[in-house]
Amino acid sequence: MTNSIAYDDVLENFKKLLKSNNLKYTTQRELILKIIYDNDGHFTPEDIYNLIKESYPEVKLGIATVYRTLTLLEDAEIVSSISFGTQGKKYEFGLKKHHDHLVCMKCGNIEEFYDETIEKRQEEIAKKFNFEMHNHVMKITGICSVCQAKR
Amino acid sequence: MTNSIAYDDVLENFKKLLKSNNLKYTTQRELILKIIYDNDGHFTPEDIYNLIKESYPEVKLGIATVYRTLTLLEDAEIVSSISFGTQGKKYEFGLKKHHDHLVCMKCGNIEEFYDETIEKRQEEIAKKFNFEMHNHVMKITGICSVCQAKR
DNA sequence: CTGACTGCAAAATCTTTGCAAAGAC
């Protein structure tokens, strides 16, 4: 699933958001956003930390800042996360079209899909329960085609 | 959602499972299963630990045993879990009819639902991706009707 | 008896926090 929004727009948006909340625009915050955008995938906070250390070794960065920034970005709905129990969370760029996940138990790879029927039903169900839906995640776990072939 | 399977059957099954894996039937293991069955809800390992301490103060029990047993029960698909990121997991009795969850962000309460349309679509999607589906979870987060009324 | 199970406490993970120094505006 490719990002249809240009990075410049995302960045502009983020800067505005920071300004309007009296927050500062810093190199670290920009890089964290950029790495998630550029690599279009699903990353743990540590993944993101390592990617930045690797791609921008000149920048000072602590893991705490990654966590702090991810929280910030998630609150702003610029990134979204998917949870793996004790094994933490993975983050992805959140401004693409809503979608759900197929998670491989073997290789950990994540495929994305979007299904109109499911989306519609979710809304109907929430309505039926008089539940104010803010978000929804669907995760199918199993063995991906690649890992099946390996057996 | 009420348990349609009698506890005796569940226990019988569990005992067989233990035997066939060369594992021992212990008071702690039985109680953990029983508490989850009896209370029909969603519990953290600590909840379960406390419930047992309260209901059966005479039994010796450590939190580690609760974790170990829950892993055991989950592997055996007798209980299933739903993940809450950093805030850990909640476990529920897993031998009821498959269902999905509506999770309230305010009060943490969980409602269950089952939708045939969604179940069917999930299978179709897995098939389309040539993905061997082992499990699937769907979680709708938002504000439940009770909490909406409070505002 | 023998090997599995248990509680305890220590270790391991992942995440958050306190604080002094650095940086944005």
Added chain:
DNA sequence: GTCTTTGCAAAGATTTTGCAGTCAG
């Protein structure tokens, strides 16, 4: 300059592990 942010290390929270004693079969 002022106030926020940062990195670091320490603290937290949750879960796992090592081990000696205990218990089931």
